[in-house]
Amino acid sequence: MSGLFMRLVDQDRKRCPFFVNGVACSARHGDTIMTALLTLNSHLRLTEFTGSPRAGFCLMGACQDCVVLQENGERVRACSTLLQENMRFVIPEQTR
Ligand code: FES
Numbered sequence: 001m002s003g004l005f006m007r008l009v010d011q012d013r014k015r016c017p018f019f020v021n022g023v024a025c026s027a028r029h030g031d032t033i034m035t036a037l038l039t040l041n042s043h044l045r046l047t048e049f050t051g052s053p054r055a056g057f058c059l060m061g062a063c064q065d066c067v068v069l070q071e072n073g074e075r076v077r078a079c080s081t082l083l084q085e086n087m088r089f090v091i092p093e094q095t096r
Contacts, residue, residue, distance in 0.1 A: 002041075002042055003038060003039045003040050003041060003042070004038045004039075004041070004042045004043070004055055005035060005038040005039045006039070007028075007035075007039055010028060010030070011028075013028035013029055013030055014028065014029045015027070015028060015029075016028055016029045016031065016036070016083055016084075016085055017085055017086060018036060018083060018084075018085070018086060018087045018088070018089070019071075019086070019087070019088040019089065020037065020040065020041065020089050020090075020091055021089075021090060021091060022088075025040055027039065027040075027083055029083075030082065031082070031083045032078065032079060032080065032081060032082060032083065033068060033076060033077075033078040033079075033081050033082070033083050033087070033089075034056055034059070034066055034078035034079045035083075036083045037068065037078060037089065037091065038055060041091060042055070042094070043055050043091070043094060044056060044066050044067075044068050044078055044091065045066075045067065045068055045069070045091065045092065046092045046094065053094050054066070056078065056079050058079070059079045060079065060080070061077055061079060061080035064077065066078040066079045068089055068090075068091065069089065069090045069091075070087065070088055070089055070090070071088040071089070071090055072088070
């Protein structure tokens, strides 16, 4: 996976394990879900209408463009929710 975000600071914070499509990944404690996912991946979800990739819009919890699906079926705003250890996300692969 190639990330959209690049971590420039706080490289020494404790690691926080999580999963994307069943694959073990790692971010840093204190990261938002958006930061954790977009340092690894180019998008958070695909639109229901066109299938185009989305990576958030407002980045402050107002638009819901960053809502990601968890394996348990719950959806969460990635930009305004802190990553918790062992969260499990389902991120569809971009096909075009
Ligand atoms: S990017 Fe708008 S709510 Fe998260």
